[in-house]
Amino acid sequence: MVPYITRHIPTYDLLGEENLLKIEHAADTILGEIGIEFHDDPETVQLFRQAGAQVSVVTENAWNIKFEPGMIREILKTAPPHFTQHARNPAKSVKIGGNAMVFSPSYGSPFIIDMNQGRRYATLADFENLIKLAQASPWLHHSGGTICEPTDIPVNKRHLDMIYAHMRYSDRAFLGSITAPERAADSIEMCRILFGTDFVSEHCVVMGNFNSTSPLIWDGNSTRGIRNYAEAGQGSILLPFLLGGAVSPVTMPGAVAQSLAESMAGCALTQLVRPGAPAILASFLSSTSLRSGSPSFGTPEPALGSLIMGQLARRLNLPLRCAGNFSTSKLADAQAMTQGMMSMMSAVQCGANFIMHSAGFLDSLLSMSYEKFMLDTDLCAALHTYLKGFEVDDDSLGLDALREGGPGKHMFGTAHTLAHYQTAYWESSLNDDQPYESWHEQGQEDAMQRANHRWKTTLQDYQAPSLDESTDEALKEFINRRKATMDDTWY
């Protein structure tokens, strides 16, 4: 069990220098010629104006900002190439950037899907269950954020219960709220209770995942949240969610250029607020199904686009959030994993540092699936081995095994086999590798059925990490006090 993965294999680089320059040039053209609009946040506009960007008024609450080529890159020079997000259990703090990779659960689904009840709105009980399942998996590294939407809790209060669940049922790092600036502020305040005010002022303990409003808008809700996190020295993920042909060019190189431009502008804001604040370049690429008109996921074009994003992030020397285990399927079937693998392999091969949506994603992100969650964490386990690569040395070349046996001799009993067989191969904890006959006698279950049993037994066996009682009380007191200041709102 490791707190995060250290990638020991090379990245899969798709494009050569010339084509990367073309994409970077296109991003610069977007930033310099078309510009990014900023809405409802004059302070952000003022920060960019002071930095030398060219601001023009679009409406009373909207400004178009253009950046001379190279200006954003210059601003980004203060952003850390890697940083640590601290967990309340120090052994689980994660490095983000460089060769480090962090797997984090899926984020943002309003629905839950499981084999027993089908699809239904997610509740706080589901939220807590999924935090527990994530905590129980040695193959995730992060507790995530809105692992599902607890729709039974008022919209303006649920962030408090969500943050509490991360703090109480997990001892890993997690994401704070970003749906409104005051919720971002609450997230950071609760971290001050958990970690201590002094610690928080000096360390990154929480991150927000902020979406741009593509194409080419950062709205005030996001930018004010970004400023909150950056002022507090906390981390931001700056994410354009691009549905190709709808909010980005329908051709992937254009979507990648736009993704780079939008995310760079968001990252730059963090540096203007507080140079050195942790910022993560981010990209979420998708395609569109002609037949259904719906977004599609796990297709080859976004997988290749992610490989390019990896190259671009390294050239910028910024950590990257990219891709994940995406699917349009409505259950944890063959389609779900074909799409999920297409997408997830590109995430790890592109060298992404923070891989959101590593587990549970179904139904085009509308649903979090208990069964797929378990299958995906098993894949995450395999990817730990994949990313380790091989040491090529006398021991791993194992010529002694061949010498001891020789032509035609099985190697079960050689010294080399005996020394290595227990660690030589990764083994799934969910797959059925048995002969057909054994599988048949044992009830012919498919992977989804095994995952169904597994999440139930995992919840039964779950043990909460200890939490200091006075801290727990202080968190609850804060939550009650904040809730008492607000009437419930449901949208």
Add this chain to the structure above:
Amino acid sequence: MVPYITRHIPTYDLLGEENLLKIEHAADTILGEIGIEFHDDPETVQLFRQAGAQVSVVTENAWNIKFEPGMIREILKTAPPHFTQHARNPAKSVKIGGNAMVFSPSYGSPFIIDMNQGRRYATLADFENLIKLAQASPWLHHSGGTICEPTDIPVNKRHLDMIYAHMRYSDRAFLGSITAPERAADSIEMCRILFGTDFVSEHCVVMGNFNSTSPLIWDGNSTRGIRNYAEAGQGSILLPFLLGGAVSPVTMPGAVAQSLAESMAGCALTQLVRPGAPAILASFLSSTSLRSGSPSFGTPEPALGSLIMGQLARRLNLPLRCAGNFSTSKLADAQAMTQGMMSMMSAVQCGANFIMHSAGFLDSLLSMSYEKFMLDTDLCAALHTYLKGFEVDDDSLGLDALREGGPGKHMFGTAHTLAHYQTAYWESSLNDDQPYESWHEQGQEDAMQRANHRWKTTLQDYQAPSLDESTDEALKEFINRRKATMDDTWY
């Protein structure tokens, strides 16, 4: 529809020069110090002796042959880096080697699995069905060989019916029989009827897939078959099937070195028989499940091993057969595709030229699955797009779409979107990308169920390619004559 894929994206190279040299050195050590045993084929031994190899007698019918470092590489210099295997429909001839990639169905399963009948022994009717399904898919390029074992036909006669089915129900290239030298000869003889004797003497029209008897043995059944194919100028695939810890070192770098050594020795034999004969370096890597003691497939170590094999084949300047869509699952579920993707992505990313087992593989190769066959061919479709990569140019960067729309404007109606939306994204023909509600109303089918419908309708719609009547008669006459010379044997 293309006769084969031309790979336009880079390969995924795992190891640097130093580690590649270590593996090559280990292979040379195997060949030079431990040696390869050759059984029951004095002519092959004589060919190697004449070439300067060091032969020592092991038993009356077994010889150990050692090769000085560099000797095999020298012999292999006459092997073509790429060649064409001709199909009876010239538009479907395949290039093998270089940047060409050929997807071929799974090979060798004695059982059939389908959703309706579960697992049962395969028959000639299944064999014909699967040839038809392969022929009907635009995403495979080759008809394969023993697509399943027609167990209702006597062992000594079934090769005749299998070759006939390939010739009659497909117009693509195919693999001939290798189970006995006289069956290899029959395969080539039937090709002479189909293509004409003169054409066959000048062109590669059939290939045999020959297995070594790992560790480090080539038996006479294989080597005599290899000699038959090579003498006729036909192609050979020289394949070690390595179950790690059983017949190869349990550590992957050692298995790769052994795979290289065994396959190179097989390739060298083809060149001694007929310099310039088409030969394909090959590798089939697997792992072992500790829990069940069974072979396991679709695990990360063999996936990485395949990436290394790709690098080694390019350094040898030989075409490569490697990996495929492997699984231990007993049905076309999430496990099947997670494992299959892990393995298949490495096949395409390592630059393999002939990808056997591209469709239908289940149950550790014991079973061919109708449903998985359909799901796999849909993945093959996606991989056509993946391997195409992107042109990065003004058109694909699509800045005009952003200029026409601008910040906050959807791009559905831009000239760029309208010009590209029909071709911008690959679309699955089997996945369900619809919203949950539509999927739910339409019966909540999973991918396996959709695949079940699809193989049945595909068989209904199948149309046989035309075949000259006199050729057809001549083939049948040959088969009847050959069958009449033999009593049935069943093992």
